[in-house]
Amino acid sequence: MPVYLYWGDDSYRLMQAVQELRDQVLDPNWSAFNYDRLPPEATLAGLNQAMTPPLGSNARLVWLEETTLTQHCPEELSKELERTLAYLPPTTHLLLTTSSKPDGRLKSTQLLKKVAIVREFSQLAPWDEEGILKQVHSEAQQRDLKLSPEAAQKLAEAVGNDSRRLAMELEKLALFTAGQRDPISPEQIEALVPASAYNSFQLAASLRQGNLDRALQILTHLLDSNEPALKILAVLVGQFRTWLWVRLLLEEGERDPKVIAQKAEIANPSRVYFLQKEVGSLKSSALLGVMEQLLQLEYQLKQGQPEREVFQEALIQIVAILQKS
Known part of the structure; x- marks a missing residue:
């Protein structure tokens, strides 16, 4: 009774895993007959199909794509899922995928977690x-x-x-x-690798160094490349938040890299040495001012204001804040 639950918003890695599973379990000579890819509205049909023996081969793959069974599942459909899982033939591989995190409170999710191979494919945060x-x-x-x-x-x-x-x-x-x-x-x-010098992390570094011309150049490149403004902002918030934490801890007299890494939520303590050098000439008051400016920028972007104009103005203000420190 092979059952799989793949979830997460990293669609590329998830689809790669689906393809690997398909190549692993299906006979290519019979895949046209033994492979079913079904949308959410065909969930009941998919569960019924999973009970069907394969044709000419020893395995069938039924894929319930972007399933809603782990987000909202009516009682009747939950009972059908329970019956299917109880009597699923060993020749059927039942795959369920969803971009949303399964709701662990649902009976259907609890049923699946008891029998399924669960894999997470969540996209890493841009500041991680x-x-x-x-x-x-x-x-x-x-x-x-x-x-x-x-x-x-x-x-x-x-x-x-x-x-x-x-x-x-x-x-x-x-x-x-x-x-x-x-x-x-x-x-x-x-x-x-093209444009290795143009990314949100380099934008943050340029701002920290007070290089406004380069920061504006990188911002223009990112926006012209259709990089979402809120995604760029998320990286800046993550970077300046880390710098602020390190600066505050240093001003409090903390020097132990492990303690700084733990309090600043830095995965690798060896990175603290480099962060200390990066914030050496900055003051915590200036970094707090930058965080306030980024918060205001987030508000403006979510209000639908012209992203290029408000972003450029925010960068100018950030460099001015840091240069005063």
Whole structure:
């Protein structure tokens, strides 16, 4: 009775897992007869189809795509799910996917969690530098690609939390560095991965350094590349929040990297050394002023004000605040 529940908003990684499952369980010669991909409105039909023996092969895959069974499930449908799970043939693989987090209070969700293989595919937060870097290393390792630490960092900065782009860039790097014994260098990343200098993290660094011209240039590039303004803002908030925490703790006399990492929610304590250097010339009062400016920018963006104009004005104000410190 193989049952799978895949959920999360990282659609690329989720779809990759679905394809892997399909390749694993289906006989390609009979997949046209034994593979069913059904929308939410066909849930009942899908559960009934799951009880049907496969044709000409030993496995059937029934996929309930973007299922609502784990978000809102009427009692009658919950009972049908319970009956299906109780008598599901061992020849059927039942897959349920949803972009939303399953509601653990629902009886249907509880039933599935008892029998299903549950996998989460949530997209990393754009400010989760440590998580993004780990994902870069993991995906590179799966492709037998060796990256120098500096190259991995540059690649993480270039692709951010976009798992689809990460996969594409790694495939390109594998093609261009085939046969290379040495780890991929940061120079190769700069040459092969486009716009590595233009991302929200670089925008935050430019603001911290007081380089308004470069900050405006990066913002223009990001918006022209259809990067959502609120996504850019989320990165800035995350970066300046971390800098503020580190600065406040340093002003309180704290010097233990582990303590600073714990209180500032920094996954890797070794990163604290670099953060201390980054905030060395800044004052906590100035960083608080930046956070207030970012909060005002969020309000303006959510009110529907012209994003380019209000964003540019916010950057000008942020640099002015930091230069006064």
